[in-house]
Each structure stands twice: as C-alpha cells, then as structure tokens.
C-alpha cells in the first residue's frame with residue numbers, strides 16, 4: 001500500500017516527533033510511505049494537484065487547515081487519512097480519530113473508508129464550516145504568532161477583541177431561495193466547533209446537507225449568551241438564533257461591506273459574496289469502525 005503523508009510543519013507549532021512515530025508505525029504495517037513537507041500556505045493543494053499519482057491513501061498531518069488544503073488537492077477516488085497535530089483539531093474530534101500514532105496507523109491502513117460530503121464555498125471545498133460576520137472576523141483577527149506559541153488562547157483573545165464590532169453589519173442570506181437577514185452566521189457541515197463544543201446536533205458529515213445558524217439579533221447581549229451557551233451545546237436554543245437546513249446558500253455583499261471576510265475550516269477564505277453548496281460527490285475518509293457505526297446509527301430513522 002502506498003501512503004502519501006502531507007505534513008505541515010507549522011501546524012500546532014510543529015510536531016516532528018509525532019510525524020516520525022506515525023511514519024514508523026505505518027512502515028511497520030507494510031505501507032510504502034512518502035512524506036511531503038509543506039513550505040507555505042497553499043502548498044499541499046498545489047502539490048497534490050500536480051502529482052500524476054497520489055497512492056492508495058493520502059494522510060493530512062497537521063490541523064484543520066492542513067486537512068482542508070489536502071482535501072482540495074485530493075484526487076476523486078483516493079481516501080483521505082487524518083493525523084491531527086494542529087491547534088484545535090476539530091475534525092479529529094468529530095470523527096473520534098485516535099491521537100496515538102500506532103492506533104492512527106491502524107485506522108489509516110485498515111480503517112473504514114466512510115463517505116463524507118464536503119461543502120463548497122466559491123469553488124473550494126470545506127469539511128466543517130464557513131463563517132460570515134463575527135465568526136469570520138475572529139479568524140481574521142487571530143494572531144498566528146500567538147497561536148503558534150500559546151495555541152487556542154489566540155482564538156480566545158480574538159473572540160474578545162471582535163465582540164465590540166458585533167451588530168455593526170447586517171447580511172442578506174438566500175437559503176434554498178428563502179431570504180433571511182442576520183448579523184452573523186455559521187454554515188455548519190460538522191457538529192463540533194472550537195474544540196470539543198457541539199455547535200449543532202442537526203449537522204451530519206455523512207449527509208449531503210448543511211445546517212445554517214443565523215444570529216438574527218444585533219445586540220452584543222445575544223452574542224454573549226451564544227458564547228456562554230456553546231460549551232453546553234445549547235447555542236441553537238438561544239432566542240434569536242435561527243437554525244435552518246439548506247443545500248444552496250447565497251450571501252450577498254452588504255452595503256459598504258466590500259472586504260467582508262469569510263472563514264472556512266478555521267482559516268481565512270476570501271471575501272463576500274459567498275455561494276455555498278454541497279460538493280458534487282463525497283470524499284472517502286479513513287475512520288475507526290466505531291465511528292462509521294455511530295454515523296450509520298444516527299442516519300437510521302427513529
């Protein structure tokens with residue numbers, strides 16, 4: 001089995017020792033391993049797109065941003081493996097992927113290839129979320145030097161720094177043709193957010209649909225209630241939060257908001273307008289058998 005490992009040495013401040021252990025564990029399982037080290041943002045996607053052959057499985061070693069870049073370069077029929085060495089590693093939590101290199105190698109070599117439906121934002125795929133308004137401002141304001149040194153604290157500082165701006169901009173959304181107005185939104189493909197918190201129980205990576213959380217009140221009090229409700233998985237129940245399932249989402253440029261940023265999978269992703277849909281086909285992701293069974297059980301009616 002040919003395994004191509006795409007390693008981002010910048011993710012999580014660098015995890016060389018873990019990379020070595022993973023490669024050793026894969027080799028011990030008779031995998032023929034090649035490691036590609038990224039040198040800059042965008043490298044992983046470019047490298048994969050330029051390769052004639054990607055092997056039997058491509059493994060993203062980094063955080064959620066690295067997985068996103070690998071996803072965007074991945075050939076249609078090649079399964080994606082994930083070994084999380086980043087800061088937040090939300091996807092790894094969503095899929096209950098092992099943290100230990102030996103167990104991770106087992107999943108990469110002989111795990112279940114589970115079909116996952118990515119979303120598409122303006123022609124680029126994402127796995128977890130797209131953010132508009134406050135959520136995107138936080139990502140834009142996250143200091144990368146602080147993130148490398150202090151990890152998740154960088155996100156927390158950015159969250160506080162952006163609270164004062166909340167309510168200053170209103171956005172127009174078309175969700176499967178129906179109009180909504182909101183002061184921020186998270187378009188979720190995954191349940192988790194910001195680490196181990198549950199943003200919405202309606203989202204399901206294995207279903208071709210997205211769950212849109214709209215924050216329809218302009219006052220900062222609402223934002224604070226939402227932030228406080230998040231650790232309890234109760235954000236959707238905060239008054240003023242509207243949660244809608246949709247497959248076709250359009251977000252217009254607001255008046256005077258020419259440079260309004262977007263975030264996708266926790267990294268900056270251009271500016272509005274946004275056209276968000278479900279990708280045309282699923283991607284196969286290597287997961288533990290227990291994860292595949294859990295997703296199967298959720299899809300059963302009743």
Ligand SMILES: Nc1ncnc2c1ncn2[C@@H]1O[C@H](COP(=O)(O)OP(=O)(O)OP(=O)(O)O)[C@@H](O)[C@H]1O
Pocket residue numbers: 008009010011012013038039040041042043062063064065066067069085086087088089090265266267
């Ligand atoms: N060699 C590199 N040097 C600097 N940045 C890089 C390099 N390779 C990739 N990147 C960029 O690093 C960014 C951060 O990576 P990633 O998101 O995987 O890690 P993280 O931010 O530590 O983790 P998480 O997203 O899980 O919080 C990615 O958006 C990617 O574009």
